[in-house]
Amino acid sequence: MAIKTDEKRNINIIDTTLRNGEQAAGVVFSKHEKIRIAKMLDEIGVPEIEIGTPSLSYLEREIIKEIVKSNLKCKLFTYCEAFPENIGYAVECGIKNVVINISISDIHIKEKYNKTRTWVMGQLRDTISEAKSKGLNFIVSAEDATRTDLEFILKVLHLAQKKEAFRFRICDTVSKLDPFRTFLLINTILSTTEFPIEVYNHNDFGMATANAMAAIRAGAVSLVTSVNAIGEGTGNAALEEIVMALKYLENIDLGIDTSKFRELSEYVSKASARAIPVWKAIVGTNVFAHESGIHADGVLKNPKNYEVFDPGEVGLTRQIVVGKHSGSHTILHKFKEFGIDLTIGEANDLLAMARAMAVDLKRPLFEKELMYIYKEYNEKKKIDDLE
Amino acid sequence: MRGINLLTEFSLKAGEKIDPTKIKIDDTTLRDGEQTAGVVFANDEKIHIAKMLDRIGVHQIEAGIPTMGGDEKEAIKAITSLNLNCSILGWNRAVVSDIDDSIECGVDAVAISISASDIHIEQKLRKSREWVLESIRTAVDYAKKYNLYVSVNAEDASRADMEFLLQFARTAKDVGADRLRYCDTLGILDPFETFLRVRTIIEIVGIDIEMHTHNDFGMAIANAIAGIKAGATYVNTTINGLGERAGNASFEEFVMALKYLEGIDLGIDTTLFREISEYVAVASGRYIPTWKPIVGGNLFVYESEIRASSVYKNPLTFELFGPEDVGLERKIIIGKSSGPKTLMIKLKQLGYEISEEQAEELIDVIREKALSLKRALFDSEIIDTYNMFFKKDKSKNNNK
Numbered sequence: 001m002a003i004k005t006d007e008k009r010n011i012n013i014i015d016t017t018l019r020n021g022e023q024a025a026g027v028v029f030s031k032h033e034k035i036r037i038a039k040m041l042d043e044i045g046v047p048e049i050e051i052g053t054p055s056l057s058y059l060e061r062e063i064i065k066e067i068v069k070s071n072l073k074c075k076l077f078t079y080c081e082a083f084p085e086n087i088g089y090a091v092e093c094g095i096k097n098v099v100i101n102i103s104i105s106d107i108h109i110k111e112k113y114n115k116t117r118t119w120v121m122g123q124l125r126d127t128i129s130e131a132k133s134k135g136l137n138f139i140v141s142a143e144d145a146t147r148t149d150l151e152f153i154l155k156v157l158h159l160a161q162k163k164e165a166f167r168f169r170i171c172d173t174v175s176k177l178d179p180f181r182t183f184l185l186i187n188t189i190l191s192t193t194e195f196p197i198e199v200y201n202h203n204d205f206g207m208a209t210a211n212a213m214a215a216i217r218a219g220a221v222s223l224v225t226s227v228n229a230i231g232e233g234t235g236n237a238a239l240e241e242i243v244m245a246l247k248y249l250e251n252i253d254l255g256i257d258t259s260k261f262r263e264l265s266e267y268v269s270k271a272s273a274r275a276i277p278v279w280k281a282i283v284g285t286n287v288f289a290h291e292s293g294i295h296a297d298g299v300l301k302n303p304k305n306y307e308v309f310d311p312g313e314v315g316l317t318r319q320i321v322v323g324k325h326s327g328s329h330t331i332l333h334k335f336k337e338f339g340i341d342l343t344i345g346e347a348n349d350l351l352a353m354a355r356a357m358a359v360d361l362k363r364p365l366f367e368k369e370l371m372y373i374y375k376e377y378n379e380k381k382k383i384d385d386l387e
Numbered sequence: 388m389r390g391i392n393l394l395t396e397f398s399l400k401a402g403e404k405i406d407p408t409k410i411k412i413d414d415t416t417l418r419d420g421e422q423t424a425g426v427v428f429a430n431d432e433k434i435h436i437a438k439m440l441d442r443i444g445v446h447q448i449e450a451g452i453p454t455m456g457g458d459e460k461e462a463i464k465a466i467t468s469l470n471l472n473c474s475i476l477g478w479n480r481a482v483v484s485d486i487d488d489s490i491e492c493g494v495d496a497v498a499i500s501i502s503a504s505d506i507h508i509e510q511k512l513r514k515s516r517e518w519v520l521e522s523i524r525t526a527v528d529y530a531k532k533y534n535l536y537v538s539v540n541a542e543d544a545s546r547a548d549m550e551f552l553l554q555f556a557r558t559a560k561d562v563g564a565d566r567l568r569y570c571d572t573l574g575i576l577d578p579f580e581t582f583l584r585v586r587t588i589i590e591i592v593g594i595d596i597e598m599h600t601h602n603d604f605g606m607a608i609a610n611a612i613a614g615i616k617a618g619a620t621y622v623n624t625t626i627n628g629l630g631e632r633a634g635n636a637s638f639e640e641f642v643m644a645l646k647y648l649e650g651i652d653l654g655i656d657t658t659l660f661r662e663i664s665e666y667v668a669v670a671s672g673r674y675i676p677t678w679k680p681i682v683g684g685n686l687f688v689y690e691s692e693i694r695a696s697s698v699y700k701n702p703l704t705f706e707l708f709g710p711e712d713v714g715l716e717r718k719i720i721i722g723k724s725s726g727p728k729t730l731m732i733k734l735k736q737l738g739y740e741i742s743e744e745q746a747e748e749l750i751d752v753i754r755e756k757a758l759s760l761k762r763a764l765f766d767s768e769i770i771d772t773y774n775m776f777f778k779k780d781k782s783k784n785n786n787k
Contacts, residue, residue: 206607
């Protein structure tokens, strides 16, 4: 049985922000940005990163060479399609580890390569031989594996195993899996053979993270992630989600410095010109913003009522927002922050005014606006008292 | 070991066919969606969203919180008076006066919400388990006198002690509740845990279950699907996954995942997805990320060589459904990751034919340009580059 929930497990992360992340339509990282992102990933403790595709262009190779020269602690990989001539480009860059990718589904073999399964096996064998002759370590990556019959997946895996690949990567290229099918697939593979399995997910149906976690449950040992889930189409499994889900849902702490998550996310967001949605899981600025009466009140009594981990753990801060859904406790709390102790009656009156204003403005109120309301309220009260 | 039992369960369930007519969507864009910090809908927008949800084929709309009064109440009244095909539900605390407000608004269904976890009962409500059960009895009993459809919402069910959760569900069922809403309030479940908990409630208590999931760890959709696999029949969704913190299960993702991964077609008109997503994006002031699953503007935009050239040969190489299914379009852009084949397709679309050799040369120039501009090229820039390149090419030939 592959699941080892009771044991302490070593799970690996290989981040592909710099490879598949950059492949996202419209995204281009500059040389400086690529180097900076590689350094940041290294600093927070990501053990492995994919830094690019050397065969792409001369410029890409120049950038890869720079990163190789930066003396990072993490293991560096480049990516190549399974053509023997691609290995030379990786060697030129001074790289020691490569991901050798080949599509194994019938539809890809036919439409992408216009070839046969026999050709795929030959191509992989030749590329591996070339890599080995140059002294490279390699991962065999099976693209579109989730639309491939188990028999052929195992055949490719056995070749990888025989040739002493580092790991075998199962790619859910078109997001064909849900967590249950992921579990069954990985579990079945691991019941026939013992070999380190890595899983690569896409997010087409919003299940990249859940599928990755299911793979871990089934016994996979490595996951491919990207910062902010950046990647082709809907993107990949987000680094920050995977690390936190492993820690808080599976009790597996990778020792990554999560307090830098927001900073890293912001940097990648700027470099990729893709804003971080305020509601982005783990790193969105609204994840720790509470407006509704029930939630804000609950958080003020004890953050654990509505938070699993502290915002500081991912480099964020908690905010209590006053808007249409706020309750009187939030008002009491907010004014206490301003140094004003309100009575319950006053808080209720102010709440009604604040809600009306929020509906009118179609947004929550700034702290200043709360003070305006308070002033207005006091002036009105004074007049009422005089009358 | 837990894993072995799970595996057996899933294998058994995998063979069971789920009846699509039994699965219902209860959309809460107007309630939990609006409860998102910073989001306020105008009443006109609420009415428009309700109409669109009805047209698209949603079964129930959670229209708001009647007891908030004021504008909120007016909006709900306006929605119930539209006489839509779908059911209209009002959200309530387990308090009789809340239910009175719902009745006044003319809803046909109520959600009666109360916490099920000890941490919420002790720290938030500062009450006891007994008090919770008694509140359920009183509130459901009252709502049932008015012939309302009743959902009892078990808030923070994921952190509730399972034995108490079963007691909670049984209490609701005994006083006549129609369903139990399983709220993963903090988004802390994974699909396997979800499956087990939901399955347990259904087997032991035997009540209809609705899934209410949050996306704090990116698992809202997976958990909703897991609930359905375990036998839940309702799912609480929001357009664009709008909702508190990291949001709820997105309506469009859930519908498409059910259809394309689980083979369950709810008969929802998916071609309206992009339109309704755009409307909610504008009304909520939260843009649709271009990479958002199902409706993101970039999902059918191809730049990298392998994907682009394969998809234009046969879309099924990288797509499980087409852009027309969700109201989007397929498009090629040329950038750093593009290759000669992609460029040839693009130029052909723009009305230019070039040979493979020419494309090989031209693509190098274009990649360099993309890298220096740090973006993909506009069509006009591609044409410019093409023209310059071939002028040079011609003059080279003339010199020979």
